[in-house]
Amino acid sequence: MAADPPARLLLCTDLDRTLIPNGRQPESPAARSLFARLVQRPEVTLAYVSGRDAALVAEAIVDYALPSPDWVVADVGTTLLEVAPDGWRAHRGWHQSIGVDWAGRTAQDLHQLLADLSPLDLQEPAKQNTYKLSYYLHLDVDVPSLCAEIERRLELEQLRASLITSMDEQAEIGLLDVLPPAATKLHAVRFLMELLGFDSSETLFCGDSGNDLPVMTSDLPSVLVANADPALMAQLGCSAGERSPRETLYLAQGGFMGMNGNYAAGIVEGVLHFHPQLSGWLAEPC
Known part of the structure; x- marks a missing residue:
C-alpha cells in the first residue's frame, strides 16, 4: 500500500499582536519556540502578512528572533516580496495587478x-507607498461617518478603495489605510495560493485585528488568537473563551500544551485545530 503523500501547509500570519507579543496580554514562554519548530518543517511555506513596511518586518524578525519567512506581504497587502538567499525581491505581477x-x-x-x-492625521512618509495611503485617527473619531465621507468623495472621482481600520494598542491610537480594492490581505493570500499551487485545505491565516477582517470573513481557514481585538471578535460574532460559530474560523481558547492562546500560542493551537495530524511535527526532529 502506497504511503500517503506528505502534508504541506501555506501558513500566513499577521505579525503585531498576532505572532509578535507586543500587546497588553502576556506571552506563553514556550510559544515562539514551538512556532519556530512548526514552521521550520520543509512542508511549511511561511508568509508574514503585515501592515508593517518591509524594513519594519525585517526589524521585527531580528528583534523578536522570528523564523525567516518564505514570503512577506507588507504594507497591508500593497507589497509582496519573495525571501530569497540573495535578498527580498518584490513580485512585479502583484504590484501590476493592484495598480489597475x-x-x-x-x-x-x-x-x-x-x-x-480634520480627523485624518497623515502618517509618516515611510508608512506610505504608491498604493497605500495611511492615517492616524484619534479614538473619539466617528469612524463610520468618516469612512462614508471618504467613500463619497472617491465615488465622485469614480474611484474605489478599501478602507481598513485597526488599532495600535501601544500608542493608543486608531489607524486607517486607504488601499486599492485588490490590495487587501485576502487578495494577497489568494494570489500566493494560486502562485504556489496551494488550495484552501492547505492554507491557514492567523490574525488579531481589523485589517485581518477580509480574510476572517472569507472561506479560508483562519485563526483568531486569544488576545485578538474585542471589536474584531464582535464583528465576527465571537466572544473570548467561546467557540466561533463558523467552521472556517477558530478562536484560540488557551490550555493547549499548557499555553494561554495568546500570540504564537494561539497560532500553534489553531494549526493543530485544523490539522491535528500534524501534532507529531512538534516532537519530531527536523
Whole structure:
C-alpha cells in the first residue's frame, strides 16, 4: 500500500499582536519556540502578512528572533516580496495587478481629495507607498461617518478603495489605510495560493485585528488568537473563551500544551485545530 503523500501547509500570519507579543496580554514562554519548530518543517511555506513596511518586518524578525519567512506581504497587502538567499525581491505581477484599481492615480493623488478632513492625521512618509495611503485617527473619531465621507468623495472621482481600520494598542491610537480594492490581505493570500499551487485545505491565516477582517470573513481557514481585538471578535460574532460559530474560523481558547492562546500560542493551537495530524511535527526532529 502506497504511503500517503506528505502534508504541506501555506501558513500566513499577521505579525503585531498576532505572532509578535507586543500587546497588553502576556506571552506563553514556550510559544515562539514551538512556532519556530512548526514552521521550520520543509512542508511549511511561511508568509508574514503585515501592515508593517518591509524594513519594519525585517526589524521585527531580528528583534523578536522570528523564523525567516518564505514570503512577506507588507504594507497591508500593497507589497509582496519573495525571501530569497540573495535578498527580498518584490513580485512585479502583484504590484501590476493592484495598480489597475486606481486608474493611474497614486496614494498622493487620493490624499489631495481628503486632506481637508480634520480627523485624518497623515502618517509618516515611510508608512506610505504608491498604493497605500495611511492615517492616524484619534479614538473619539466617528469612524463610520468618516469612512462614508471618504467613500463619497472617491465615488465622485469614480474611484474605489478599501478602507481598513485597526488599532495600535501601544500608542493608543486608531489607524486607517486607504488601499486599492485588490490590495487587501485576502487578495494577497489568494494570489500566493494560486502562485504556489496551494488550495484552501492547505492554507491557514492567523490574525488579531481589523485589517485581518477580509480574510476572517472569507472561506479560508483562519485563526483568531486569544488576545485578538474585542471589536474584531464582535464583528465576527465571537466572544473570548467561546467557540466561533463558523467552521472556517477558530478562536484560540488557551490550555493547549499548557499555553494561554495568546500570540504564537494561539497560532500553534489553531494549526493543530485544523490539522491535528500534524501534532507529531512538534516532537519530531527536523
